[in-house]
Amino acid sequence: MTTSAMDAVNPPSSEPKASSPVSRRRLLTGGSVVAASLLGQGLVGSSARGAAGTGLSTGKIDITPAPGVFLAGYGVDAPRRSTGTAAALFARCTIWWYAGVPHVIVSADVLGFARGMHRSIRSQVLNLGVASANFALTATHTHNGPVLSDKLDPFIAYGMSDAQQAQVRTYSDGLATRIVQLVRDTLRDPQTPCTLDYQTVSQHFSYNREGLPYVESEVPILTARTPGGAPLAVLFSYGCHPVTAGSQALFDPDYPGDAVSRIEAATGAFAQFLLGAAGDQNPSGARGWAQRSMRGGELAQAVMSAVARPGSPLTGPTTTHYREVSLPLDVTPTADNLRQLSAVYAARMANTGLPGYYRRHAQQMISQVEAGTFATSIPLPVQSWTFAGTPSLRLLLAGGEIVSGYAVYLRARYGTSSRLLFAGYANEVPAYLPSDELLRRPSTYAGGIDSDFPGIAGGSMTVYGWLGHFRGKPTAGSPDGVEQILINALDAALTAA
Incomplete structure (x- = not known):
């Protein structure tokens, strides 16, 4: 980014050897306040009462619409009506409990959440006793998922009639209700004591479609394990547009969903994907089902090979922040x-x-x-969590379709991907962020x-x-x-x- 605030910044070629102290400051809505609120609503499982250290709860629901629901992701003059399903779409929920406080990340196999839908879901989750800074809603950005309300604009992008948009609102409202119920149910589930570790590997099927030199290759991996070291849950990320399958008539989560399914089948662990700074990153190669499976398999193999060995130990999340x-x-x-x-x-x-x-x-x-x-x-939500460790890890969640230059700049500033996991498409997706x-x-x-x-x-x-x-x-x-x-x-x- 030749003359901008990101100019002349090149990421270090090696990981930093030293770490800075991690703040242990608690939020005003931390610890005992949130735990007491959840306990009063009957939302804390028995193993969470008085918990210290890190615990894990996970859950998922199938959100695949029935055939006939319209598909999102590509500008068309006649809406794409689905004829069936290639692979199921899911909403997934991971909750890390630290000192009895829940930190919730939900991902869904949809193009993105508009402001109204995000704010509705957030307000209902907060009513469950979760602090606002401790809740993140993300989209995997599949381009063969259902059309949702508002963004992309259903009339502009897809030429949808008023009656068709009413169907979209019905599905969107139902999806919001189901996501809140997923969080409610996962909060009620028993916690599993766990350790956390973090590492990064690489993949190279992404390229910069705007012709800039920035290409996302890092695959950050946060793993929760049993005390004996077996993987319980894997949160992983990559910065590449989920368009490997191309425009189809079947619902499909694209390469992220394929990778998640392979990881779960091979390891028995729960898996969840966060899309990185993919606004200007496309997959190389032709589009189609074979490409989708190949890229999903490559990503899954990279993650599984890493998960087979422990990464740098972490504790937390210890502090969180949310603003617009x-x-x-x-x-x-x-x-x-x-x-x-x-x-x-x-x-x-x-x-x-x-x-x-x-x-x-x-x-x-x-x-x-x-x-x-x-x-x-x-308006754009920006969110961050810090996991304590040597080195510590910052998880940064930006709304919108953010381009890779921001990730390059911030990783150089805050210590490469070994110190910063940067995800986009979080909470709201109002536009590309150039x-x-x-x-x-x-x-x-x-x-x-x-x-x-x-x-x-x-x-x-x-x-x-x-x-x-x-x-x-x-x-x-x-x-x-x-x-x-x-x-x-x-x-x-x-x-x-």
């Missing part, structure tokens, strides 16, 4: 500018040479300008800017339904571009936890 940051769109809401925007969008809507989702986006934007309902900024480098390069999908009309939304910002693209850095020393604001928020999350 407001990311600015490059929108000037003056009457004159809005009139010009509407005129440009009217020309785009009439251009039959453009993709259908571009024309539908233009139609929606004209309506938003007329109604005054357009946004000028986007760097200034991508915002300076029109006609990149992730950047959301097109060379024909650079002042309005293009690329990924169309299917996500925004009036404009993100605001880049106006000058070299300006602090208010999206990249610097996001870096500051991620730094704050990491230092707070």
Whole structure:
């Protein structure tokens, strides 16, 4: 990222040999307060009462819709209606208990959660007695999962009618209810005493589809084991878009789900996947079922080989942090500018040479300008957990489709993947999160800017339904571009936890 806040940063070629002290600060909603709340609701299993050290609870539910439900992930003019299932979709829940306090990560085989759905699920989970900073909701981002409400915008991205969108809302509401029930049930399950260890290995089927030099290759692996060393649960990550199967008519979790299934079958342990900084990372090779199985098998084998030996020991999570940051769109809401925007969008809507989702986006934007309902900024959740150890481990969870340059920068700043597990697609997925480098390069999908009309939304910002693209850095020393604001928020999350 040649002249941005991420410039001139190269990750160290070797892991750091020393570690910094880990803060033992507890949150105000920590320890006895949360444990007492859960106990009062009957949500703490008997082995959790008065627990000290690290315990584990896991659970999963099949969330595969019936045939006929619409598929998400690719901009189309006629919604893709499923004809069946290639492999089941799941929502998975891992709870680490530290000193009696639950730390909950839920992943689901869906494209991503919009703000309304995330906030509904979060509020209900908090009512179960889980602290907000101790709950993370993630999407594996399969492109052959069900359409969910709001993001991607069902009308813009898929041309869905009002009646079809009503079906989407029905499934989405039911999924939210089931995810909350999954957390409730897992909280009630007995804890299993465990040890934690962490290590990283590599995979190399990802490449940077925007032509940048950053390529995600690390596979971070956090393993919970019995006191005797047998694996109980494996949380692993990789930064590559789950599109190996291509656009299909069957529900499928793509390579992450294939890898999870193989790991569970071979080890007997519970497995869960977190998608890394995959906004500009695609799988190499042709699309299809054979490619999906090959990449899933390669990833699973790398994880299983690592899990066969212990990594660096960890304890925790010891501290957690959750906040939201407001990311600015490059929108000037003056009457004159809005009139010009509407005129440009009217020309785009009439251009039959453009993709259908571009024309539908233009139609929606004209309506938003007329109604005054357009946004000028986007809220984004940022979350971090710290696991104590030598070295300690920070788990950083960013919302959105974050591009790899952020991961490269932060791993260099905080000690490579041996010290930082960086995941995207967490809690809410409102848009791609480009760097200034991508915002300076029109006609990149992730950047959301097109060379024909650079002042309005293009690329990924169309299917996500925004009036404009993100605001880049106006000058070299300006602090208010999206990249610097996001870096500051991620730094704050990491230092707070």
